[in-house]
Amino acid sequence: MEFICDETVMNWTPKRLVIAGYTGKDQDSVKKHIAELKELGIPAPPQVPMLYDLSPELLLTSSEITVVQNDSSGEAEVVLLHMDGSWYAGLGSDHTDRVLEAVSIQKSKQVCAKTVTKELWLLDSFIDRWDEIEIKSWVQIDGGEQLYQSGKLGEFLHPEQLMRIVKDRGYADSDMALYCGTLPLHGGFVFGGSFRAELIDRKAGRKLELKYQMKLLKNAEEE
Numbered sequence: 586m587e588f589i590c591d592e593t594v595m596n597w598t599p600k601r602l603v604i605a606g607y608t609g610k611d612q613d614s615v616k617k618h619i620a621e622l623k624e625l626g627i628p629a630p631p632q633v634p635m636l637y638d639l640s641p642e643l644l645l646t647s648s649e650i651t652v653v654q655n656d657s658s659g660e661a662e663v664v665l666l667h668m669d670g671s672w673y674a675g676l677g678s679d680h681t682d683r684v685l686e687a688v689s690i691q692k693s694k695q696v697c698a699k700t701v702t703k704e705l706w707l708l709d710s711f712i713d714r715w716d717e718i719e720i721k722s723w724v725q726i727d728g729g730e731q732l733y734q735s736g737k738l739g740e741f742l743h744p745e746q747l748m749r750i751v752k753d754r755g756y757a758d759s760d761m762a763l764y765c766g767t768l769p770l771h772g773g774f775v776f777g778g779s780f781r782a783e784l785i786d787r788k789a790g791r792k793l794e795l796k797y798q799m800k801l802l803k804n805a806e807e808e
Contacts, residue, residue: 586646588666590673590705597668599641601761603751604679604694606635608742608766618769625774626687634742634766636756637691643699644762649798650698656684657697657799658774660767661722661734661782664701665708665744667761672708672744676720676784676793677701679764683774699764702793708744711786715743719785720768725778733775734768734782741766777801 588595607630609615619629657680664677678700686693711718716739724733742750747765751757777799784793 586644588646588668588673588675588703588705590707595668597666597760599644599666599760599762601756601758602639602641602644602699602764603756603761604637604639604699604764605747605751605766606630606637606690607633608747609740610742611740614740614769618767621770621773622686625683627690630690634747634750635690636751636754637694638756639691639695639699641762643695643697644701645698646701646703647698648796649800650680650700651800651802652680652682652697653802654684654804655777655799655801657682658724658776659700659722659780659782659797661720661795662767663720663738663741663744663765663784665748665763665765666701666705667759667763673705674708674711674784675702675705676782676795677764678722678780678782678795678797679767680780683776699762700795700797701762702795704793706786706791706793711789712744714788715739717788719787720782721785722780722782724775724780726775730781731775732771734770736768740768
């Protein structure tokens with residue numbers, strides 16, 4: 586994979602992909618997210634946070650992903666990438682099949698591509714003000730764009746704390762990508778169309794933007 590950080594091009598091959606879930610500091614917000622999932626028949630997690638080990642081949646920087654049936658949706662997340670001994674941060678989406686999620690959360694994540702921005706920031710460049718960084722996402726509804734998620738990274742576990750949990754549970758690896766958790770939705774899940782997200786660092790005057798389109802595969806079950 587090819588990434589860019591401070592105008593430097595880096596080539597990298599991910600060896601591990603881990604998705605962290607239920608990583609909010611505010612347990613009320615975590616419970617709200619769990620309640621959203623329960624409405625779709627998804628059981629409460631056995632522990633908080635949860636870690637899901639997925640195939641690193643799912644990680645991509647494409648502006649389009651393909652899905653089976655219109656039952657999946659995106660979630661904006663900071664993605665930490667361990668490259669050449671340093672940690673970088675990108676903006677990604679943990680796209681998930683919501684029907685399969687009621688059967689197995691890990692399988693529901695495994696069947697969908699995981700997008701991430703080609704542009705990265707060095708984690709050390711903003712880790713001292715992690716809590717101030719804004720994250721937002723938008724979805725397409727009736728041809729228009731609607732705010733889907735919004736908040737700040739201070740709502741999540743600090744990356745150093747999350748990485749300690751990852752290490753303690755035996756998930757840590759070199760050349761890994763770690764999705765750090767997502768925000769509650771402004772309303773229910775929205776399927777199909779396009780998904781857009783931003784990571785905003787106002788103090789440094791910069792932002793990362795992620796945008797991708799969902800393309801439905803021909804449904805063999807309906808032929």
